Amino acid sequence: MLKNFLALIYRRFIVAGRHSSKGLKDAFHKEEAFRFQVILSVFLIPLAWFIANSYQQLLMLLMALFLVMIVELLNTAIEIVVDRIGPEVHKLSGRAKDIGSAAVALSMSLFVLVWGLISAANFGIIAS
Numbered sequence: 001m002l003k004n005f006l007a008l009i010y011r012r013f014i015v016a017g018r019h020s021s022k023g024l025k026d027a028f029h030k031e032e033a034f035r036f037q038v039i040l041s042v043f044l045i046p047l048a049w050f051i052a053n054s055y056q057q058l059l060m061l062l063m064a065l066f067l068v069m070i071v072e073l074l075n076t077a078i079e080i081v082v083d084r085i086g087p088e089v090h091k092l093s094g095r096a097k098d099i100g101s102a103a104v105a106l107s108m109s110l111f112v113l114v115w116g117l118i119s120a121a122n123f124g125i126i127a128s
Contacts, residue, residue, distance in 0.1 A: 023073070031076050033104075037069050051115075053122050064114040071107040075100035 027034045044065055052058035078100040082093045120126045 027073055027076055031072075034069065034072050034076065037072060041065055041069065051119050051122060057118050057122070060114055061118060064111045068104070068107045068111050071103050075104050 028038060029035075045062065048058055048061040048065070052061055078096055082096050085093065117126075
């Protein structure tokens, strides 16, 4: 029983972690948008500590930031699968890519809203 449990932990965390690491490296090296977001996050994560007045605000700032990167990774995966199917232009392929791009745009809008409102409230631009 313990041996099976340890094997499960190994498969779930170690093997899955390797695949995740490989995917992150691939996205960073081959996807300009993701690379830009990662580099930007190097500056935004410390800035979030400066902007936030509470751990709840810090969590909201970081969640909005990481949501953009997560959605960008999912959009990239969709685009790769669509491109794998074939190079010909197809209406459904275009729709899939457009919808993935719309998801990224919505996550970025949420990022701007969360960061903007928290920053404005904490720096006295608007009443909190």
